[in-house]
Amino acid sequence: MTTLVIAEHDNASIKGATLNTVAAAAAIGGDVHVLVAGANAAAAAQAAAQIAGVSKVLHADGASLENGLAENLTAQVLAVADAYSHLLFPATSNGKNVAPRVAAKLDVAQVSDITKVVSADTFERPIYAGNAIATVQATDAKKVITVRATGFDAVAATGGSAAVESIAAVADSGKSSFVSREVSKSDRPELTAAKIIVSGGRALGSEEKFQEVITPLADKLGAAIGASRAAVDAGYAPNDLQVGQTGKIVAPDLYLALGISGAIQHLAGMKDSKVIVAVNKDEEAPIFSVADYGLVADLFAAVPELIEKV
Known part of the structure; x- marks a missing residue:
């Protein structure tokens, strides 16, 4: 039994979600191999070889794989799939883009968003926005799985010494083409990898107030900034900051929810955080049901005071 983890990378380094996915693969048992498919991605392949628990790295290098187009990456995975019992993808935007294509081509049922490995064919996954956990058994001979990163502790990025095997890159499918990429840059x-997150909700009232209240506290704590869907829909914060079932799933050491009521959609994305602190003037707000520490107060008065004391 050998598991293949499809690495998420930027052709130079390995993304953090890959380390969590390797942890899930290790829990399944057997050998763990990693596929690094990209262009001029030798550095990423070498980084994958150092991941603890990985016994082999498959390195496919070609122009068709440079930008991670789903059709080409799917073909690359299928080219090596016969040798593996399990194919694991991080449950990120990229992973969710490729895994269903691979499952469909293999004519197997995908197991999505697993948070625990019970056995080699049985897994736990959240349903109903995380309010229930389903135990599912995959009876297909080959299993295609996406892994929720917050469900598994990341393995060490160093300490391994896997062999790197070069394999032929697939030809361009011609079904899609890369046009451009706009990447937001931030210090x-x-x-999804932050240890501390400061999130704001609709109660902030405007984009200006969101920046005025959330940013100074995040600066003080060295934290990432998040937002509820309501805040994003209202235009207070950009889409890529949304935390929740339809946004990003996070599990930091500390999550501060400021002016967030705690709709089920939001709770599904952050309730696995180790410590949750909520500030809301509505003492009946659902966020308090998951908070470790709750403060019923006007956030416009409480947060500046908190900033002074940090």
């Missing part, structure tokens, strides 16, 4: 930690 803050990436939201």
Whole structure:
């Protein structure tokens, strides 16, 4: 039994979600291999070889794989799939884009968003926005799985010494083409990897107030900034800051929810945080049901005071 983890990378380094996915693969048992498919991605392949628990890295290098187009990456995975019992993808935007294509081509049922490995064919995954946990058994001979990163502790990025095997890159499918990429740059930690997150909700009232209240506290704490869907829909914060079922799933050491009522959609994305602190003037707000520390107060008075004391 051998598991293949499809690495998420930028052709130079390995993204953090890959380390969590390797942890899930290790829990399944057997050998763990990693596929690094990209262009001029030798550095990423070498980084993958150092991941603890990985026994082999498959390195496919070609122009068709440079930008991670789903059709080409799917073909690359299928080219090596016969040798593996399990194919694991991080449950990120990229992973969710490729895994269903692979499952469909293999004519198997995908197991999505697993948070625990019970056995080699049985897994736990959240349903109903995380309010229930389903235990599912995959009876297909080959299993295609996406892994929720917050469900598994990341393995060490160093300490391994896997062999790197070069494999032929697939030809361009011609079904899609890369046009452009606009990448937002920030000195803050990436939201899904941050140890501390300060999130704001609709109660902030405007984009100006969101920046005025949330940013100074995040600066003081060295934190990433998040937002509820209501705040994003109202235009207070950009889409890539949304935390929740339809946004990003996070599990930092500390999550501060400021002016967030705690709709089920939002709770599904952050309730696995180790410590949750909520500030809301409505003492009946659902956010208090998951908060470790709750303060019933006007956030416009409480947060500046908190900033002074940090």
